[in-house]
Amino acid sequence: MKEKWKCKFYFRYADDMVVLSDSKEWLHNILGKIKNYFTSNLKLELKPNYQIFPVESRGIDFVGYVFRHDYVLLRKSIKKRLSKLVSKY
Helix, strand or coil: CCCCCCCCEEECCCEEEEEEECHHHHHHHHHHHHHHHHHHHCCCCCCCCCCCCCCHHHHECCCCCHHHHHHCCEEEEHHHHHHHHHHHH
């Protein structure tokens, strides 16, 4: 991704990917290239629940955290579950 398509902000964990850009057109272009690469080279299919959205409005929910421009928070559901476990003991 970084070398072939010059994705400056690209993150992966297991089967999850995040690609960041300030241009929606560029993101749609990269999405097409990713879909094409997956189907032709890897015989894989991209799930239809991908999202292209502005980060400022809601942050990025990725691997248990919500990433924003200025800070990172633990996902709310994980925080609630942890609080219940702590109060239980």
